[in-house]
């Protein structure tokens with residue numbers, strides 16, 4: 001078995017770190033992601049990671065509390081930093097110390113200020129690099145942050161992990177049993193077919209950066225590993241299987 005990529009940017013949502021509605025984390029989920037990342041790194045894959053914040057807070061919840069969107073977005077960015085630290089701690093608990101958390105927001109005690117040159121060097125040295133804080137700007141998403149970081153670290157692919165959907169369909173497969181699954185798509189297809197893969201800013205940036213994007217289901221035994229070895233059915237955007 002051969003790794004399909006040398007360097008990837010793996011984007012997982014915050015929701016992927018929990019299962020029930022009550023807790024923000026589930027031990028088994030964190031441990032499973034950490035284990036797969038360690039194994040893949042030991043097998044030679046260079047991994048940059050972006051984790052969302054949706055298990056803790058999303059900016060669009062601002063209205064429900066009568067808060068201003070900008071403060072709420074910064075709260076969301078802070079949530080992504082919590083998630084980055086949770087994953088860092090999970091990796092270290094498994095005796096894997098080559099992990100570096102970079103943040104777009106300045107939080108000097110527990111993160112390092114983001115620097116793409118240093119991040120590339122660390123990746124070369126076998127470090128898992130976690131990019132926290134999204135873009136560092138309100139009104140953006142971690143999908144956009146992931147796209148920018150993938151371009152900047154010169155990732156072979158941006159792996160967009162979904163939870164329970166194997167890729168991109170023309171309609172919601174949970175509602176429409178005849179939904180059509182797409183194996184290959186172009187960025188133009190995303191726009192013309194109005195496909196909800198990532199937000200439009202992230203899609204535009206990914207197109208401009210000529211990124212290879214793969215949308216896959218991370219739920220399932222070793223699915224992140226299977227994806228890295230090209231052994232999982234997935235949707236390939238701007239790239240061949």
Ligand code: UDP
Nearest residue numbers: 014052053054058059073076134135141142
């Ligand atoms: N966010 C932001 N700017 C960014 C990235 C994230 O303002 O560059 C905020 C935004 O409020 C968002 C929240 O952080 O709702 C959590 O990120 P996201 O919704 O992308 O997380 P996910 O849904 O992937 O878990």
